Amino acid sequence: MKKLIENVAIVLMLIFLATSVAGFILDRPVLVSYAYSESMTPTIDKGDLFFINPLSKAGDVGDIIIFHRRDGWTVHRIYAITEEGYITKGDNNVATDQQDGVYPPVTEKDVIGKVIVIGGHPLVIRGGGDFIENLRSKMNNVYIVGALIIIGTVLTFSGGKKNKKHRKKSKRFFKVPMKTVYAAVSVLIIAGFLFVTMASWGTLAFTYSSTLAGGQKEGWYLPGTTFEKNLSVENHAVYPFYYFIEPKSERVRLLSEDTFEIPGDGSHSVLLAVSVPGDTRIYREEIEVHSYPAILPSGTIRWAYNIDPYLPLLLYSIELAAIMMVFYYLAGIGEGEIVRIRVRRRSILSKITGDGLL
Missing domain, CATH: 2.60.40.10 (Immunoglobulins)
Structure with a gap:
């Protein structure tokens, strides 16, 4: 059971990292982002990394929300609530965002989440955003994608080969083929891409x-x-x-x-x-x-969008699935053993939970 919990934690961490990295590359806050200005100082300083709860969009006065306005993404605190929406203000700003009439009140559908707060203080990593910004300025998108592919390949192929002595003992274990794990990882990658979009x-x-x-x-x-x-x-x-x-x-x-x-x-x-x-x-x-x-021809996306705004997402899914399949065959991913669960156990509960190992 302990190992099962560890495996679940690893999967959740991989999902968190995948969606966060995709969000940074596409500049779309998902689970984590960072402050671009000093408007929220000293609560969130410029360059601080903060964590987002994307499931919480309905805010109250005092909540720190992440929302989109015409000049980009903004993280500010809810100052007041009106019938038109939220009146927002940076902790370091004198006036509200809506005071001069340039920006309208923020509606709930403009909000993508709230900053996670623990003990009355936002969960931040001081200076974490500066490191990411420096990394983005030095690496173009080709290098970033290449690095992600290399990391994914290493994670996929690691643990695939076992020595003969270990193979003899593995007869008592249920084996999960490499292709099954690869399929699961591919689904997570595609889902993360669609979510960020x-x-x-x-x-x-x-x-x-x-x-x-x-x-x-x-x-x-x-x-x-x-x-x-x-x-x-x-x-x-x-x-x-x-x-x-x-x-x-x-x-x-x-x-x-x-x-x-x-x-x-x-x-x-x-x-x-x-x-x-x-x-x-x-x-x-x-x-x-x-x-x-x-990543698809503009005419294709326009045709799909005119039918339904969600149809281009289906086309993206098909394209990414095809790329994953081509990579699967070119890389020669085999039936390597990834997860092992013991077959012989004394109790039914043990048979269900097992002691899967990565």
């Missing part, structure tokens, strides 16, 4: 006021008029991404293309035309954004 989906949002005092202040417009709005879509990842944008309101229409590709560390400007309603009040408009790694 979906974590990047979100919305671009902005607010404006329909008022009879339109024009007297930025963001104030006369009822019944139309104004143009520029939004910037940024890709902070090292890989190029395809982006698909779609206004969620009939009041907003696109004046530029709704599909485009952004290279790594690049940006793209989106021009909108907004029709101001006749009712005088504050309005919030949202632009839905779906992004996909550029």
